[in-house]
Amino acid sequence: MALGPRLDIRQSQSLVMTPQLQQAIKLLTLSNLEIEAFVAGELEKNPLLEQAGGNDAPPAPDGIDRADDRPTLAAETGASDDLIAQGLGGADSPLDVDAGADIFIDDGPADRAAFDGPGGGGGMDALSGRYGEDAPDFDSFAAPDASLQEHLLDQARAALGAMDLIIAIQLIGQIDDAGYLEANLLATAHALGVPLHDVERVLGVIHGFDPTGVGARSLSECLALQAKEADRYDPCMARLLANLDLLAKGALPQLRRICGVDEEDMADMIAELRGYDPKPGLRFARTSAAPVTPDLFIRPTRDGWAIEINSATLPRILVNRSYYVELSMGRQDRTAKAWLADCLASANWLVKALDQRQKTIIKVASEILRQQEAFFRQGVAHLKPLTLRAVADAIGMHESTVSRVTSNKYLSCPRGLYELKYFFTSGVAASGGEGGAVSAEAVKSHIKALIAAEDPQAILSDDTLVDLLRAKGMDIARRTVAKYRESMGIGSSVQRRRQKALKGKAA
Template sequence: MKLRLDLRLSQKLIMTPQLQQAIKLLQLSRLELQQTLEQHLLENPVLEEVQSEVEEAEAAASEDGVPPVEPSNDTVASAESAGTANDRDNPEELSASGWEDYFDSDRRAGDVEYPSGGQDEMPSFEQTLTTATSLEEHLRWQLSLCGLSEREKMIGRLIIGNLDDDGYLRISLEEVVAGTDFTPTEAENVLSEIQKFDPAGVGARNLPECLLLQLGYLGRSPIGSIGARPGALRGAVVESIILHHLKDLEKKQYAKIAKTLDVSCEEVFEATRVIEGLEPKPGRPFSSTDNHVIVPDVFVVKHEGQWVVLLNDEGLPRMRISPYCKQLLATQGASGETKAYLDEKMRAAQWVLRSIEQRNKTIVKVVSSIVKFQEAFFEQGVQHLRPLVLKQVADDVGMHESTISRVTANKYLYCPQGMVELKYFFNAGLQRTDLQGEMLSSVTVREMIRRMVAEEDSAHPLKDEEIAARLRGQQIMIARRTVAKYRAEENIPSASQRKRFF
């Protein structure tokens, strides 16, 4: 065995930190990208944010062929003295404070004179904001007004703090008072008082108890009373259904309920109307209803008969390399350690700017390819959406499928059809029987199923087999189980659950 040297050539894909950063920037959403760029501005002194006024001034100077000149201290001083002289020459012109005094003195005869506060005395924007009252705050306010003792109010605060967002007490009273000197009996008494608070049904431990608490506010007049016949349930039909037949009511098995309770179906229908008017989640009105605005990454508009993709960079920080740092690197005044630090930050800044530029180009290229494949959708709507997979777009733009997946993740476009997620355009297809080789998008089929269900007779809802037969009548090859799958994905109940008897 002997040692020897060989020269071999090979290609390897090495994930450098710069490449990892570029891939990470590519798959970020718009909000995440904004936060990332702001973080780079904070950490890298070589990067600076460009204001729109600076850009306009530099653009105007470059058009004139004159470099922008920074005003010197002498120039500023002369300008200030000139402004003071102009004010003396034109005594009728008012300064900013003069305008404020002028408007403050504008009072009509008979007006009551009140002291006018300055602008500094006005409340800030944050002080004028209001927040919605939470369920816990609403219940604590009622607890403070009730006639319970201080010990009972302490137990009440414990119970209120353990209610979930729906207003239910999901844990036992033993767990509530664990680690305290309160007893479960005391907690039970306080809970019964909290259950009288607004909203009705709050503090219930399960759905039947919640509905019965609300039923108590409606009065105990029996709707279709059963009476006290031997072997029959006592009380009203509504209470009996709530206590024993909620599962049957969910499945619309009215005949079974009527037979079990020994009443007519009309009485069951009347009781069902009352139950439908109750609130299964008392805390719903106090839940957070904040709407999160989606800002599109690109706009797709039609210009001179052609669809054009426009990148939306509004709201994103516009960065550049600081001219001062460039000048500092070019001169010999910086020490070796400082120059090495600036060199490192300069390379990082240049890579960030290149990555952002490449990201923007890639997004525009991919969206342009999607527009080319789905032009019928942009022209006529969702009924003309075509089946599309990542490989088709990847082959069209000359990229890998994983790159297309990263580009289309968490990104939106705005077009005449509305705000659409980029992932929306990629879907499977169903074969048509009238046009060989022509496929129909699964999204279009889901929309057709949703419209059929919306237009059906509620007394005779369409079954999955009937929907499949109608679709096959429209030359779409589809099975019943596929219809059931699409219906479940659209959160459409089954035919038995959609049936209405009244």
């Protein structure tokens, strides 16, 4: 075989992702709130796009009644892949969705009360002078709560001065969110060039600040500070706090010998400790759970179930064709005409992609509802095993499309708020060779219920849980029970026995 450069012609097939296909895939993955941010960016870039203002949106310039084009729940619609495969992305036919032609019952619970007042709408009622659902949230104007460091610094400025205040500021800056001091006192003294006893004295002052127990260097010291504040710090309590590891193990007889108390006094001391705060600084934590906005609503009706897209979080956009006609009639060069045509094609495609996204989400949610109807009616104990492939095969879509649709999407139903991914769980084989399967979430629900109802005098072991679950028709191994139990944060039978024994002593 000769070595040297040469030219060859080869024929091959490859999949090329067009910008429109990439955009459609991206829209499927985004949640409603992310869609709103994405559309806001498109409105800034494309002059032919405009946001519809509720039911007052102007009719389409081409005279077509869009009310007949609205999607229906029972309609068999294709996926985004089918739309792209048909070559409809560059078509010039508009698909401007009329904002007043929603198929959905409402935009959410807030919309059902939007027209209760005589004035209607969500703003201020012209007759009664009251605000509706869209009234300003005055709670949002409230000043944020002070952090733990700010709270401690205010007390330090009032109690200390000069060099002591500088030491206090240095120490307070090294207190974590739980209220514990992470600083080394000797290193702090060297860094500030002050004697160690001055640092210890200032720390003693900080120990008297609110909240009680702040600035402690260990759990024992934190609880000791609170015991001193409550005037319950005696030699017996000091010995108990010095042996918290034995208390955690439930070694009560050994603790009674160390502390020199009887069972009644030990129970009183344990009850006292349970009333203390092991992390006093967390009450000043500013972390708050971010609210989750549902993308879908499911609720029962007389005829079955109703599925609604949360239109309150979805922007409604239209293609301004009158503006396009006005621009195209002017004198333009070749570059301007190409740019205007590109804007029109992009606007048409975005409207179609958003409409197709809603249809795809409803189609996937409808199949999830059909497969998991027992869950919506009877609860998590009746959740069935479900895979993405099963839903994809049932609705005639690709598995990756279903995966994108269920990502970052939340569903609100009478049983609560759930991520769409929650309904896709692995299965546990049914006992007795019946050929059925039970969802892993349903098994966890049964394990949690059995442990919650167990007798404190007869704690259920993992082997006993296996027998009880098999009696319910769930063929599950002991190690699987232990894995599910640990994933729910439930301790072993030994740990639960100790905890309930301590609660019984404290009671």
